[in-house]
Amino acid sequence: MNQFIQRMFKAAAARNGGVVRRSRASVKKHASFRQLKAAVTKRGFHLLRSGGQYIVICNKGDCKLLA
16 A cells, blocks of 8 residues: 555544544645545545545444535
8 A cells, every 4th residue: 555545544633533634736746536435435434535535424424514
């Protein structure tokens, strides 16, 4: 797996069920959307895109957009 993606999921927020965000430009520069999506799917997490950011909700629970 790509080192950038590995470091992303080693962050305290990812390990503790929090939220991790990375800029789309950073993901494009250091990895790819396909790699990020595969890593998120493998873990059963949720991936969102908002503006220039990818947001990963690092838990396997339900995810519902409320507003």
